Amino acid sequence: MLKGIPKIISPDFMKILLEMGHGDEIILADGNFPAASCAANLIRCDGHGVPEVLEAILKFLPLDTYSDHSVSLMKVVEGDPVVPSIWETYESLIKKYDHHFEEFEMVDRFEFYERAKKAYAIVATGESALYANVILKKGVVTE
Template identity: 60%
Template sequence: MLKGIPPIISPDLIKILMEMGHGDEIVLADGNFPAASHSSRLINAHGHGVSEFLSAILEFFPLDTYVTFPVLLMDTVEGDERNPAIWKNYEDIFKKMSDFPVKIEKLERTDFYERSKSAYAIIATSERAQYANIILKKGVL
C-alpha cells in the first residue's frame, strides 16, 4: 500500500499512468466496449465502473491544457438517449476535481473505436451504463 493512491488503482494501472507522457491517451471503457481487441495494454478492471476510475485517476493525472478537448466521449447513435445520465456524472467529477474548465468533445462511435486503437492503454471496466466510454489526454505538471 502507498499513501495517497486510491485503492482502486492497481499496481499495473499506476505503472501505465506513470509511463504515459504528454499527449498520450487512456481509454476508460464500459462493459460493452471491445477492449481486448483494441489494445495491447489492457487493464482488467472488472467489478468497477468508469466513474470510480475517473475520480481516482483525476486525483493525480493532469489533463492536457494545450489542446481544446482533453476529454473525448463516444457520441450516441441516432435513436438512443441524446444525453446519457453518466455524462452529467462525468461533468460533475470534472468540476470537482479539475483546476480548469474541461472541454469535452464527442466522437462518432466508429471514430471513437479507431481513436482507441492508438491510445496508450485501455481500462476495461464492468460499467453497465451505455455511452460511458471516455478518453483522457495526459497533460504536464
C-alpha cells in the same frame, strides 16, 4: 501498499499512468466496449464503474490544457433514444479536479474505436451505463 493511492489503482495501473506522456490518451471503457481487441495496454478493473475509476486517476493524472479538448465521449448513435446521464457525473468529477475543463469533445462511434486502437491504454471496467466510454488526454505536470 502505499499511502494515499486508491485501492482501485493496481500496481500495473499505476505503472501505465506513470509511463504516459503529454498528449497520450487513456480510455475508460464501459462493460460493452471491445477493450481487449482494441488495447495496446489493457488494464482490467472489472467490478468497478467508470466514475469510480475516473475519480481515482484524476488525483494523479493532469488533463491536457494545450489541446481544444482533453476529454472525449462517444457520441450517441443517431436514432438511439439513450440519454447518457452518466456524462453529468463525469463533468462534475472532472471539474472537481481540473479548473480548466470547459466541454467534452463528442466522437462518432467508429472514430472512437480508431482512437482507442491508438490510445496508450484502455481500462476495461464493469460499467453498465450505455455510452459511458471516455477518453482522457494527459497533460503536463506543473507542480
